[in-house]
Amino acid sequence: MFFSGVQKSMLSLRGRIIVILILLCAFSHAQAKSTIKLTDVTKETRITFRHTDGSSGRRYIMETVSAGLALFDYDDDGDVDIYFLNGAPLKGTKFDELPKNAFYRNEGNWKFTDVTEQSGLGDTGYGLGVAVADYDNDGDLDVYLNNYGPNVLYRNNGDGTFTDVTKQAGVDNGFQVGAGACFLDMDRDGDLDLYASNYLEFSYDIHVTKTTMGVPVYANPRYYQPLPDTLYRNNGDGTFTDVSKASGVGNHAGWGMGMVCGDYDNDGDTDIFIANDVAENFLFRNDGSGKFEEVALITGVAYDVSGSSQGSMGVDCGDYDNDGWLDFYMTSYQQQLTALYKNLGNGTFQEVNLITGAGAGTHPYVTWGNSFVDFDNDGDRDILVACGHLQDSIELFDDTSSYFVRNILLMNTGDGKFVDVSEDGGDGMKVKLSSRGAGFDDLDNDGDIDVVILNPRREPTILRNDSPSKGHWLQVRLQGVKTNRDGVGAHVKVVAGDLTLLDEVHSGRGYQSHYGMRLHFGLGSRERVDHIEVRWVGGGVDVFNDIAVDQLLTLTEGSSKDER
């Protein structure tokens, strides 16, 4: 993730050339004309949330890795609402009023109302990661927080309020430094299980203080022991059982950060990708029954193209080249390349940043939240990367990077390549803060994907998608009946003429965040969808034919005439 010995890296290019050379790749700096425009509308939204990391100057590690955010429709009114995680007082810090997570209800037309108090989601724990899903299949979305400290499960009461049911559910995960979290139906039994990534072993007693060139810095995670993650099986009655060891995931210790679950091998069950900081990533392949085998190294996603460990931060899942296989995109540290792992369709991956340009411009930055999103609805997925150094004093000992930097927008050119269009991506791409979690959803229901970014110690950045030449689109929301209520883990294939698009419903993704349960498909100039195929996890397959474009569609399990 980060190194207190940055100076050493500067002194010898040769010495670090393996990491640098392989990791540094900007396929093309040709400033292609951008068809994507993102406008900064933060002020317009009246969102007044300002993140605090709870710091007191002692540089506890969790300060600089916070935090994620969640985008989800909590009240099922058709608008996507926003939930920001917040820090909490750490040792040595005092607040007159405890900071809380903040929840904003979307009123439409870019207006948001602070409903933190009413909702009961104003958690005062140290928020790091979040996942959202209907764990009890009662028709509304619940929230799980992966904190520094005990985790929290908030059950949605269905009336705009939430109740802390952590104790009953048995999912507090002890006192850990949390990271990403995901809900997934690992055993295909129709309810959602829960994976909580654990970052590292920390207590104030073992806190490490470091300096670089005399400047106080955050110590790198190698100074702390890695930990295995936690996997809870949903018992179906509102409670969970810790099956970490039994499932196999508990046998692997890592410095887990962002994560995403996805069926990468198209075998009908949900696998798990953990972005591990400063060490090999994990890819847990599901055998279909909730038992996992760690296969990252043999599948080619443990390291970057040269075999180097990265400061892995966030990871997202999507089919960037429309070949019917889910790929992974992972963010990382300064002087490293983000990693695009192309799914080769045979159970293995190839890291293709060097030949696709998917890391363009990312090298000097620390990168965090990210996603595959078709911003211009042209039928291929672009990438937005949230950037910002984790050393707030970086300029004092390495002025080739900066704490506050702009984010990066990579436009998919349609032939499996990307170009950096950040300069031309609208005023929203000129915001220079130190960003962490990012969420991507259609906040104004106009058929394109907008962006919300959490910036530690600062206000968020909210970007409205004003891309000028948008193609047609389709949004799909799933409603499981026999399978989990939100269709988490289901594969949705949209076929429109010559275009075939694949996506999966995720709960928890990117950098310790949650978004995108309404699947979005850009269709370009295609005016009709031939059919949509939904493969439910643990269920059958539904095929819906002849669909109109430019709408949000709710597809219910078993409701197609062509159910397989």
Next chain:
Amino acid sequence: MIHSWFKKFRKYVGWGIAVIFLAICASSHTYTNPETILTDIARESKFNLEQNDAPKPTSVTFEPLFAKPLTLGALKEEAVDIAVRLTKDFPNSADAVFQVGNVYRNQGNSAMAVKCWERCLELYPEHAEAYDGMGRIAFQKAEYQKAVELWQRVLDINPKLPGIYNSLACALVCLGRTEEAVTAFQKDIEISERPVHSHFMLGEQYLLLKEYEKAKSSYEMVIKLQPDYTYAYYGLATACERLGQKDKFKDYIEKFKELKAREMQALKARDSAFDDLVSLRQSVAQTHTSIGQFYYVRKNAQKAEELLQRAAMLDPKNSDCRILLASLYQQDGRAAQALQLYEQLSTIKPNSAVHHVNVGILSMQLQRFDNAEKAFQRAIKCAPKQAVGYRELACLYIMTDRKLPDARKLAEQAVTLEATAYNYSILGLACQMNGDTAGAASAIKQAVELEPDNMKYKQIYEQIKKEN
């Protein structure tokens, strides 16, 4: 002691040979590794002479430089101070300004470093190292096209500068210009002594180009040159996997895992051992060494000594400053101080035969013969396949009239390992000391044949023939 030794020696070999032998031994100098800083000094001198206006110091400051405490902040200031003083002492020197740029770069101030190097180029537009420094910073900032142009400039000035083709190639990789990168890596392989990294990167480019057999060959070359190059095994595994060679894939992946685990342990150990103050002291010591060298080349021995001594104090493990300082002491006739430094060097790098040999030679000069003997024995142990230790020990025994049969054996071993004229000359003397006139003549004859223009060997040969 020398007088009584000489009388004995003369008794064995006659006046003429004794004198000549003494001349040969007296001209023997301490040894340096070709890649040590003294080579840089020679290069520096040449470079300096090539400048149109060889700068002369306009002032020499002798006030105490190092009164400040050894805090991080003070050390950083110290490094900048001595660099700035250098530019005051040599106001028109591009090299002096280059040094200031280095200091800023080392302290993470790339903006100032670039300014200094730009100034350096104003003073001397062909300063290749300045372009290289700027290229590295451009690379770090992901300004790859700029980096390419800067390194191309370096190559225009000096196409044989080590590592530049590799750097250029890496920037080309980042620009997606894979085929040009391949050419540049190949060029680096042609001109570099040990182009491990270029072979590795070539392997990677071939993987991207889907030329898996070529990739495999490149990675195999890497592990031939450096068997524990972790990432080459990952590359080999990937290439084998693409070629469908599943068994080899497994073998290479296992090896990779093993080396990777070791690497992680080493990283953790490095993290635990990292001390910012120690690290900065090492960096500042290197600055002192570089600047000390600057003064040394320009014949300001006093300033050079002050800086090099400071470097040695700051970093007990810095060998560059000690080598320079020892050379300075030797030139100044301070053998005892030079010996102290070589003893430190032989502790810092106990596996370096060169330092042990130098300890031995200086010990001999100071007539500490037991010390010399132990040093030469250590040299032989470190480098049993190098002649120098055997030869110098033979010389010692000859000069001290001890263990003469051993002297002969040692001299024979030296000749076996390296059949040079000098080694033959020592063998000749050893034979003579052991009463083997025929052997002596034969050995000296070999020396003459190897160096027919060397009058000393001819004289020895004539003497031996005459006296026998």
